[in-house]
Amino acid sequence: MDLRYSDADEAFRKEVRAWLDEAVPAYGPPPPPGDMARRAYDTGWQRRLHDAGYAGLNWPTEYGGRGLPASQQLVFLEEYAASGAPYVGVTFVGNAHAGPTLIAEGSDEQRRYHLPRILRGDAVWCQGFSEPGAGSDLAALRTRAVRSGDEYVVSGQKIWSTRAQVADWCELLVRTDPDAPKHRGITWLILDMHQRGVEVRPLRTMDGESHFCEVFLDGARVPLSNRVGEENDGWRVTNVTLRFERGTAFAGHVITLRSQLRRLAALAGDAADDPGLLRQLGRLDARVDGLWRMTQRCVTEAEATGVPSPLGSAVKLGYSELGQEIAALGVRLLGRRAIGWDPGSEDARVVHDYLWSFQSTIAAGTSQIQRNLIAERILGMPRGR
């Protein structure tokens, strides 16, 4: 792998930077917490990216993407993070793993319908994988789908579904064969969230927002044409989704750690002259660089093979634990200011980043699960009991 960018990549960087320099300040800051306002803000930004040609950079052109090489996708992410552009928010699942799963495993009809809508910001997706009794042990899921004519009838409960309260579609895992061994009776479906039989109840988290929801399914209907892959072959498709979720979806987050660290150095002010703090900032910065190199490798491998490799587990583990250390340093730098901040201030942002960082070693598979995967699938160690 060649980590240097070509002249064409650097020319693309200039073009991206010029566009972001104008578009980001013109779009303005996110609205205060509120579900529909947040959806409008995030999808409005997605629409601007799309109209300027910066949505689906590596997606096939026939479905509305740009078909650009991985190197330009990486250049875009570097410039995007440095510009302070809006977090992708409610469009994350569609862009980062539902869309890529459809590209890898969906039917042509599914791709033609869904992919352009995701890219234009017309459709928001959520993920219905976890259940109260199926998190790390995801294959233990019990939500049941029974065939009735040319539909599945679905009943059960999902939990922790991010932004499900504003979603149009859900990547949904269901059990279609309760008698088969647990990994063999699962199917991956596309659920229309706007129907009777789907009830969404947002959950409130300690930062005061409702990031995720419980989803209750009671006789919800899914046409057979909304099945991705074969019936009972859903575990294989799930692993494709999880590889995207862990391997490439976090690429933008990794490079954003660099900007977060730069903000902390500025926040430290005179204290940044302290040799101990300088050493700490330098070490964290070097780790961000190392992690970014691993991310570049993951994105480049995914371009070559179509699906990210298990290396994504190492990137996800590194990103989430490093992110927690950076966020904790922010609160240490604030000192007593961390308990009396004004809403909307930089101090509030640092405290919010700290509170939010706790989720990162749980979401998309816990750190313990990533370590198990690294041991078994990268290092080839024997499976644990």
Ligand SMILES: Cc1cc2nc3c(=O)[nH]c(=O)nc-3n(C[C@H](O)[C@H](O)[C@H](O)COP(=O)(O)OP(=O)(O)OC[C@H]3O[C@@H](n4cnc5c(N)ncnc54)[C@H](O)[C@@H]3O)c2cc1C
């Ligand atoms: C912010 C956030 C957003 C999320 N968004 C979504 C979403 O949109 N859609 C969705 O479906 N899910 C989502 N999740 C759920 C997430 O995938 C699960 O929380 C995660 O997989 C862990 O499952 P669990 O919470 O049931 O914990 P458990 O599986 O009960 O784990 C509890 C503890 O036991 C440990 N443990 C369990 N099994 C093992 C093992 N075999 N070896 C070693 N240790 C083990 C875990 O590491 C953990 O520390 C989200 C979670 C968070 C925090």
